[in-house]
Amino acid sequence: MTLTLGDHTALSLAMLVKVAREDYPVAFSPAAQQRIEQGYAFLYQRIASGEQIYGVTTGLGAGVDTAVLHGDDGQQDIARLQQIQQRIPLARAVGVGQLATRDQVRAMMLARLAGLAAGYSGISPASATALLQLLNHGVHPQVPLIGSIGEADLAPLAHIGQALTGQGEAEYQGEVSAIAALAKTVGFTLPLMSGKDGLALVSSNAASVGLAALVLSDIAQLINAHTGAIALSFEAFRANISPLSIWASHIRPLPGGAQSAAHLLSLLTGGTLVQAGGARLLQDPLSFRCAASVLASVQQAFNHAREATELELNSADDNPALIASADLVLANANFDATHLALAFEALGLALARQASCAAERMMKLMSASASGLPRFLTPHSGQTGFATLQKTISALTSDIVHHASPMSAITIPVADRVEDYAAQSMAIVTKTARLVESLRYLVAIELLVAAQAVDLRALPVSDLGSGSAAIWRRVRTLVAPLDEDRSSAADIARLASAIRTPDWLSADEQLLETD
Numbered sequence: 001m002t003l004t005l006g007d008h009t010a011l012s013l014a015m016l017v018k019v020a021r022e023d024y025p026v027a028f029s030p031a032a033q034q035r036i037e038q039g040y041a042f043l044y045q046r047i048a049s050g051e052q053i054y055g056v057t058t059g060l061g062a063g064v065d066t067a068v069l070h071g072d073d074g075q076q077d078i079a080r081l082q083q084i085q086q087r088i089p090l091a092r093a094v095g096v097g098q099l100a101t102r103d104q105v106r107a108m109m110l111a112r113l114a115g116l117a118a119g120y121s122g123i124s125p126a127s128a129t130a131l132l133q134l135l136n137h138g139v140h141p142q143v144p145l146i147g148s149i150g151e152a153d154l155a156p157l158a159h160i161g162q163a164l165t166g167q168g169e170a171e172y173q174g175e176v177s178a179i180a181a182l183a184k185t186v187g188f189t190l191p192l193m194s195g196k197d198g199l200a201l202v203s204s205n206a207a208s209v210g211l212a213a214l215v216l217s218d219i220a221q222l223i224n225a226h227t228g229a230i231a232l233s234f235e236a237f238r239a240n241i242s243p244l245s246i247w248a249s250h251i252r253p254l255p256g257g258a259q260s261a262a263h264l265l266s267l268l269t270g271g272t273l274v275q276a277g278g279a280r281l282l283q284d285p286l287s288f289r290c291a292a293s294v295l296a297s298v299q300q301a302f303n304h305a306r307e308a309t310e311l312e313l314n315s316a317d318d319n320p321a322l323i324a325s326a327d328l329v330l331a332n333a334n335f336d337a338t339h340l341a342l343a344f345e346a347l348g349l350a351l352a353r354q355a356s357c358a359a360e361r362m363m364k365l366m367s368a369s370a371s372g373l374p375r376f377l378t379p380h381s382g383q384t385g386f387a388t389l390q391k392t393i394s395a396l397t398s399d400i401v402h403h404a405s406p407m408s409a410i411t412i413p414v415a416d417r418v419e420d421y422a423a424q425s426m427a428i429v430t431k432t433a434r435l436v437e438s439l440r441y442l443v444a445i446e447l448l449v450a451a452q453a454v455d456l457r458a459l460p461v462s463d464l465g466s467g468s469a470a471i472w473r474r475v476r477t478l479v480a481p482l483d484e485d486r487s488s489a490a491d492i493a494r495l496a497s498a499i500r501t502p503d504w505l506s507a508d509e510q511l512l513e514t515d
Helices: 013-022 030-048 061-065 074-092 102-117 125-137 154-165 179-187 197-202 206-237 246-251 257-268 291-313 338-366 389-404 425-456 466-478 489-498
Strands: 003-005 026-028 096-099 144-146 169-172 175-178 321-323 328-330
Touching (some): 003 013, 003 102, 026 030, 026 102, 026 125, 030 125, 030 321, 074 154, 074 197, 102 125, 102 154, 102 206, 125 154, 125 197, 144 154, 154 197, 154 206, 175 179, 206 257, 206 291, 206 425, 246 257, 257 291, 257 466, 291 338, 338 425, 389 425, 425 466, 425 489
16 A cells, blocks of 8 residues: 555545554655646746745745845855755754664655645755655655754754765664665665755744654554453442443443443443442542543643644645745744744653553552552462562652643744744653653553452453453463462563553443554
8 A cells, every 4th residue: 555645635644654663665746746846847837036025035944134145156055055955954963972762763754755745845846856755765764853943954954864875874674784786776866956955845834743643643552452451440349330330421421431431331341340239339539539530631732732743744835935835935834843942842741640540540459448458459468469579660650740741932042043933743742652662551550450450359350341341351361360479570571561562452441442
């Protein structure tokens, strides 16, 4: 299957993930190719007319007041423009820190190609095609992840853009080599930068947006897995399901509340917990009672972040934009990703609250006074059981809350203080990804703890709901019950790895769609 860009079909998160992680090939539609050609031709018409065009006939950033084309010799100006555009990505390839993974680089490249397909960048057909060939050949430039402040991801995209000048290194089939050598080995043509090529390659939020799409895919998978863990904790605690009643959502129609409650109930259906007298207590601790409400808030925050990301995937954020149909060169601020940044801040905060509830549910299950089960869930008096696992739970929760803390709204101004505001979208998306790593371990631990509590409750599997029983079986396929004290590290790692896989849950066990 080939993903065709620019054919009036919206680019979804699911399709981006298939290209990034499953190497689906990509092509420009004929309409997209035509738009790119028209935009490039229009650019040169405006240059010939003498119009001042930011980043083409002028310098960039604080250098906007400096003319770079003299207009006295057309051939010299064309040559000068080629040199300037060639230098733009080279001068901005200033990233440092951890390198983006292969999947992340592919996601960034695809997000930028989607923007180019809109036809407003003014990029040359040769450079647009070269970037497409890089992706399809599986040549992935080395991209450090620190350097963007979120008002166009100049640094990371410059590390991709410089590859089209023959500079830098890239990963190809597991090996890192110089781009110039790879071009000969793989057989793709390095374009001669012209017009607005250098600026078009770097002036975009494609790095933030590509990373955001991958993070959201991971979060959807994780929320689905966590929903199953919550249901198993309900079984283990013998929690009261009255907060999941349809009447609770009827009298307070919280967005997503009815769906979240109904989904949890569906996992418990068929078991004794949903029958009269199934619960131990009239009212449970809030980490159980509020589970559906918190889950609904997470779902709402996820949907908001998804909408913001898919908006960016299907928009043009070039500055300036070359709008041939309107005979307009438009200076704009479409590179501002404040809405994306705030959506991910909200999602991180929601996930931190879910993590806090998960940690408390596990502590309650380990407490003899709260759960009625052996302390620390050990069947043998005097043994440690999961007592020290509480420290890992506490450490993970603190780490999650830390990475959910919002970035400052104040950023050191750059470009001689012309760029005096920044959304910090890439940093926010990156810290959300870091949060997800810790949350995945926390979900794995909740599965481990809940399964142990179910075993100690001595519940027949037939007493569990159909969904929670299936989840318990999956846990027990990977991890044996804790009898004598042993290390839990390998058990946690196996579960954390398992819940990343698409087949951990069946389709009807998923709260959020991953496609």
